[in-house]
Amino acid sequence: AQSVTQLDSHVSVSEGTPVLLRCNYSSSYSPSLFWYVQHPNKGLQLLLKYTSAATLVKGINGFEAEFKKSETSFHLTKPSAHMSDAAEYFCVVRSKTSYDKVIFGPGTSLSVIP
Amino acid sequence: DGGITQSPKYLFRKEGQNVTLSCEQNLNHDAMYWYRQDPGQGLRLIYYSQIVNDFQKGDIAEGYSVSREKKESFPLTVTSAQKNPTAFYLCASSKPETGPNYGYTFGSGTRLTVV
Numbered sequence: 001a002q003s004v005t006q007l008d009s010h011v012s013v014s015e016g017t018p019v020l021l022r023c024n025y026s027s028s029y030s031p032s033l034f035w036y037v038q039h040p041n042k043g044l045q046l047l048l049k050y051t052s053a054a055t056l057v058k059g060i061n062g063f064e065a066e067f068k069k070s071e072t073s074f075h076l077t078k079p080s081a082h083m084s085d086a087a088e089y090f091c092v093v094r095s096k097t098s099y100d101k102v103i104f105g106p107g108t109s110l111s112v113i114p
Numbered sequence: 115d116g117g118i119t120q121s122p123k124y125l126f127r128k129e130g131q132n133v134t135l136s137c138e139q140n141l142n143h144d145a146m147y148w149y150r151q152d153p154g155q156g157l158r159l160i161y162y163s164q165i166v167n168d169f170q171k172g173d174i175a176e177g178y179s180v181s182r183e184k185k186e187s188f189p190l191t192v193t194s195a196q197k198n199p200t201a202f203y204l205c206a207s208s209k210p211e212t213g214p215n216y217g218y219t220f221g222s223g224t225r226l227t228v229v
Contacts, residue, residue, distance in 0.1 A: 009154070034217055043120075043204055043220035044157075090156060102218075104149075104157040 002027045004093050004105035012111040019078040021108045023065075023091030026072060033074045034092040035065055038107075044090065050074060061085070086112045117141065120205050120221035127192070127199065127228050135190045135224045137205035144209065146188035147218070150174060151202040160203075163188055192226060200228045 007022040025031060032051045036044040048059025055067040061084075065076045074091060091105040118139045127133045139146065145164050149157040159172030163182040177196025182188055188207075192199045202225050206218040 036218075036220075041202075041223065041225065043118075043222040044206075044218070045220070046217045049217050102159070106154060106156040 002031070002093055002103050004091050004103050006089075006091050006105040006108045008108050009106065010109045010111070012113060013081045014113045015083055016080050019063075019076070019081045019085065019110065021076040021089050021091075021110065023074045023076065023105060024072055025074060025091070025093045027093055032094045033065075033067060034094070035059065035063070035074075035076050036090045036092060038088045038090065040087075047076070047089075081110075081112045083112050083114065086110055118205055118207055118219055118221035120203075120224050122224060123222065125224055125226045127226060129228055130194045132191055132193050133226065135192065135203055135205075135226070137188045137190065137221060138186055139188075139205075139207045139219070139221075140186060141207055141219060142185070143207035143219070144185070145207060146182070147206045147208075148172075148178070148180065148188070148190045149204045149206065151204060151223075157204065160190065199226055201226060 003026045005024045034049045035047040037047050038044045047063050048057045050057050050067045058064045063078050065074050067074050088107045088109050090107050094102045121136045147162040148160040151157050158174050160178050161169055161172050161180040163169035166182055166185050169180050169182050177193055179191045202223050204223050205221040208218050
């Protein structure tokens, strides 16, 4: 069985400070993991993905995530938050062996304080 | 530029009416998906289609119907049987699973409100 847990429903940071959005997963198979960002009333945009290559994945807009199998985690980080980073972030797990097994986490809302 | 187009952006429906949401892609993706998004619940899969003329139910298919007559198009009909249709609907597409780049491409969504 697969599942995704995003440990924080809401995170608030000051502009220029680091961002950490936490994601833990459960998967019976070797998973692929993704982070998506959604700005208000918009579709989802792919930030980055892990597909069993390098465990540290760099994405767009300065975000990166590290796959830690021992901790079953895929936390999203950014060294310095920008006002435009304020959005909803979704962690997603997908099994390579089952086409329709794509699970979205409940999302983490990121606020950036000036 | 390639992408997914959803229309309309906002849709209002009277109770008891069927309504169809449009989703068109020019990415030459084989697979297409419909998701429903409600506050605090993430995304839930309604229907998906891997190839033309074939589609499968997702987790919450009741009250919805789809068709896939063309590779580019995957319209979603919200029927009167759907008890709580007010939500944000997202369409997505992806390349075949065997490739490494099978992240989804999403449309910009349709917000459906029942009045």
